Amino acid sequence: MSPRERDLDVVVFGATGFVGRLVADYLAEHAPASLRIGLGGRSLERLEAVRRTLGERARDWPLIVADGADDDALAELAGRTRVVATTVGPYLRYGLPLAKACAAAGTHYADLTGEVLFVRASIDAVDESARASGARIVHACGFDSIPSDLGVLLLHQAAAADGAGELTDTTLVAVMKGGFSGGTIDSMRAQVEAVQSEKSLRRIVVDPYALSPDRDDEPDLGDERDRVAVFESDLLGGWVGPFVMASFNTRIVRRSNALQGWAYGRSFRYRELAGYGRGTRARVTANAVTGVLGGVLAGMQKPRMRGLVDRLLPSPGEGPSAEKRAAGFFRMRVRSTTTSGVDYVATVAAQGDPGYAATAVMLGESALALAEGSGLPEAAGVLTPATGIGDALVQRLRVAGLTLSVEREGE
Incomplete structure (x- = not known):
């Protein structure tokens, strides 16, 4: 079917999983009544159970049974809809067949991956076919990596509008309250296991420009390794x-820069940090959290410790209560200096657990923006939120209650 002949506008694939159910619930409440939505997954019985929880609006939503490893079923699913929003991870294990099906069918695709190896594999496998079909394969449409990607896009647009030059040193500082989902942990585990089974993959994981469309054309800006130590900075708000x-x-933000012809700048240096505030207590917390994160990552890499780590962390499909999801929040401030010496700060923030409540909004609005089609950048292939959806998503998220703003320092 051509995109105009398809009987559905959006399919939520993985609708029976914890986050998939949240996305389906969001669409049931916020999608236009005219939008044709379907639910996809492996079990008809479980899909029916999810649909019953979504209320009268979703009573007649079609249910599509498809296994993530069944190429024929995925091709049929992709051929029926204009957009697929998938929550089925770890994407490195399960995601590529669906991305291939969507690229071949000219179907737009959005996911929640936070896996460098999967996005690199997707670029290599489907970018060319997606460009040929007109499909937008948009990765990282959740807390990974919409706040980062759109925050930097806002900085670039503000500097360009002011004629202030290109972006140079740019730092995101994240403050958040919320838990890690079992799916996120499983994705981390899958990537660790992949590197252990094929040592050459480590080169991709540690490369700051691993997702570049043209690695050889990237600038040499010196050491751009991710920060591993705690430090104090008055400019960045403390510890x-x-x-x-x-x-x-x-890596997603750097890919956005390259896909736009290095519009942010050839001297654009980007890093991300977690913020803890000022004072002794903040320093102690920063060191404690950093130690725990280091211990978890080390435990995942050591077979003898992996069982203990698995028992301590949430399993795939698990998630917090509605009350805990509502109590979470995130606030990201992205600071940049331009080539003319002007400083800008972008803020991206929202109420709600970042990995659950806020992520469901982000993926839901990404799917709606792709389905509506207006205001999207001219692009096809394997894309990022900034290059595949861009300002259309910024506007939708603002209406949905997120803060996305930018200001020029000193004004």
Whole structure:
């Protein structure tokens, strides 16, 4: 079917999982009544159970049974809809067949991956076919990496509008309250296991420009390794330390820069940190959290410790109560200096657990923006939120209650 002949606008694939259910619930409440939505997954019985929880609006939503490893079923699913929003991870294990099906069918695709190895594999496998079909394969449409990607996009747009030059040193500082989902932990585990089984993959994981469309054309800006130590900075608000998602988000932002012809600048240096505030207590907390994160990552890499780590961390499909999801929040401030010496700060913030409540909004609005189609950048292939959806997503998220703003320092 051509995109105009398809009987569905959006399919939520993985709708029976914890985050998939949250995305389906968000669409049931916020999608236009005219939008044709379907739910996809491996079990008809479980899909029916999810649909019953979504209320009268979703009573007649079609259910599509498809296994993530069944190429024929995925091709049929992709051929029926204009957009697929998938929560089925770890994407490194399960995601590529669906991305291939969508690229071949000219179907737009959005996911929640935070896996460098998966995005690199997707670029290599489907970018060319997606460009040929017109499909937008948009990775990282959740807390990984929409706040980072859109925050830097806002900085670039503000500097360009003011004629203030290109972005140079740019730092995101994240403050958040919320838990890690079992799916996020499983994705981390899958990537660690992949590197252990094929040592050459480590080169991709540690490369700051691993997701570049043209690695050889990237600038040499010196050491751009992700920060691993705690330090104090008055400019950045006090004590800061490693941010657990930096090793993925920074690669997405750098890909956005390259896909736009290095519009942010050839001297654009980008890093992400976690913020803890000022004073002794903040320093102690920063060091404690950094130690725990280091211990978890080390435990995942050692077979003898992996069982203990697995028992301490949430399992895939698990998540917090509605009350705990509502109590979470995140606030990210992205500071940049331009080539003309002007400083800008972008803020991206929201109420709600970042990995659950806020992520469901972000993926839901990404799917709606792709389905509506208006205001999207001219692009196809394997894309990022900034290059695949851009301002259309900024506007939708603002209406949905997120803060996305930018200001020029000193004004």
